Amino acid sequence: MTTARLFRRHALLLAAALALLPVSVSAQPAQEQAGAAPPGADRPVSADGLRLPEPVATRHEIVVDGAPLAFEATAGVLTLTGSSGEEEADIAYVAYVDPEADPARRPVTFVVNGGPGAASAYLHLGALGPWTIGFGEDVIVPSATPTLVDNPDTWLAFTDLVFVDPVGTGYSRLVAPSDRTRDRYLSVSGDIAALADFVVRWSVENGRAASPKAAVGESYGGFRMPLLADALASDRGMALSALVLVSPVLDFAWISPVETNLMGRVALLPSLAAAALDKAGEASREALAEVEAYATGAYVSDLLAGLSDPAAVDRIVTRLADLTGLPEDLVRRQAGRIDARLLARELWRAEGRVGSLYDTGVTTPDPAPTRAAPRYRDPVLDALTAPLTAAALTLYREKLAWVPERQYVLLNGGVSGSWDYGSARSAPEALDELASAMALDESLAVVVVHGLTDLVTPYFASTLVLRQLPASLHARVVEETYPGGHMFYTRPASRAALARTGRAAIAGEAP
Structure with a gap:
């Protein structure tokens, strides 16, 4: 298997994101696990022949902390062009601004989700925007009516917001799809160039070139953010003041x-232990301190000893059975090598349920408990698709008065399946660009936030990677972990904590 194909398979596990793909848990190859894409999303970018309507601006007011918060919302499109001026991509966006604020002082924050192939509705309607919908903390019901309500934790309280849907997501499409434009926009480098172009164009056209600018990205969107900051500063002459990586x-x-x-x-072990602690209502970063120390100490030593060392295997089996709460005979059959899918199923087997890879605390009945290999729709990612899509359509029609004549695509498996990660032999990484951006601008604020029970992008992976930064840079990174999983903001307390952290990073106000 080529390196590029390998990375593409790895990326399917990310989804989101919100990170975020419609993944069904099964023993099939990763690309087959993507499940059914939304109708019309079988190609990375469809040529439907439709163009997006002109931007529409509306005025609104919500109540936050008992006080009115007035703002202007603009739903619209920004068309990106090629080097010779030809139109290439319609990028849909929703911008919320305080029209009375001083644009030289009021921050503006650009927001994208991940996948690649996910629209920004996750962060938009789940955490940051002026309206949100209710989510179940233990069970998410796809058929529940999504009602838009004022978001008590909206980031509009301290920054303007621009939610961006990359090509192939939401209403964004290539204008005239071709192999050349697909290759450009569905790639790591082309995607970053397009996002940088969008940020510059929107800022200039809206009189915000001098405004403080921040960026928020979730899952693969978090991978995007250091690359975007580096590209803006080095190639576009526009710097970001804060990055929030979700x-x-x-x-x-x-x-x-x-x-x-x-x-x-x-990297995964502390999240496996967090799943068991969360089931008992005891998950916290403090409670996991001993697990983290074990993971980077005796555990890694015994892993390196390998299966040929029975004593090392015995030690791992005993410890992992204790940390995960799984039966010791099951752990021994796996020689202590517990993966995310095994734990998500076996942790809840006695209850006849299965947990989500995105948040092990959210479960659904196991539809096939006698199967040797698990096969089920993810209780978070797949369950969120219908209510979030319905909420996004309601938002565009009833709040924003902007109704394109094309399909809205929340999740596009074709985009992720076609994504070009490059041909280098080393794995794609964003740490180099993060270090470069932080070194160039010593005032750049960086926040990395994870949910404890996320098995897709484990929090400890970021902790270990960030430790590789020089000490002076590492000291400037704020790391936070909250109860919940990949989309931890479905839990109201974690959403509120994220808002406090974002306010401190972007507006410089103490949480």
Whole structure:
């Protein structure tokens, strides 16, 4: 298997994101696990022949902390062009601004989700925007009516917001799809160039070139952010003042399949233990301190000793059975090599349920408990698709008065399946660009936030990667972990904590 294909398979596990693909848990190859893409999303970017309507601006007011918060919303499109001026891509966006604020002082924050192939609705309607919908903390019901309500934790309280849907997501499409434009926009480098072009164009056209600028990305969007900051500063002459990385992957090598990567097991172990603690209502970063120390100490030593050392295997089996709560005979059959899918199913087997890879605390009945290999729709990622899509359509029609004549695509498996990660032999990583951006601008604020029970992008992977930064840079990174999983903001307390952290980073106000 080529390196590019390997990375593409790894990326399917990320989804989101919100990180984020419609993944069904099964024993099939990763690309087959993507499940059914939304109708019309079988190609990375469809040529539907439709163009997006002109931007529409509307005025609104919500109540936050008992006080009115007025703002202007603009839903619209920014068309990116090629080097010779030809139109290439319609990028849909929603911008929320305070029209009374001083644009030279009021921050503006650009927001994208991940996948690649996910629209920005996850962060938009789940955490940052002026309206949100209710989510179940233990069970998410796809058929529940999504009602838009004022978001008490909206980031509009301290920054303007621009939610961006990359090509192939939301309403964004290539204008005239061709192999050349697909190759450009569906790639690591082309995607970053397009996002940088968007940020510059939107800022200039809206009189915000001098405004403080921040960026938020979730999952693969978190991977995007350091690259975007570096590209803006080095190639576009426009700097970001803050980065907030939500459930990011910073280095693909640390989340590759654990069968081939011992450090992937080290990075995942604390989240496996967090799942068991969360089930007992006891998950916290403090409670996991001993697990983290074990993961980077005796655990990695015994992993390196390998299966040929029975004593090392025995030690791992005993400890992992205790940490995960799984039956010791099951752990022994696996020689202590517990992966995310095994734990998500077996942790809840006695209850006849299965947990989500995105948040092990969210479960659904196991539809096939007698199967040797698990096969089920993810209780978070797949369950969120219908309510978030319905909420996005309601938002565009009832709040924003902008209704394109084309399909809205929340998740596009074709985009992720066609993504070009490059041909280099090393895994894609964003740590180099993060270090470069932080070194160039010593005032750049960086926040990395994870959910404890996320098995897709484990929090400890980011912790270990960030430790590789020089001490002076590492000291400037704020790391936070909250109850919940990949989309931890579905839990109201974690959403509120994220808002406080974002306010401190972007507006410089103490949380």
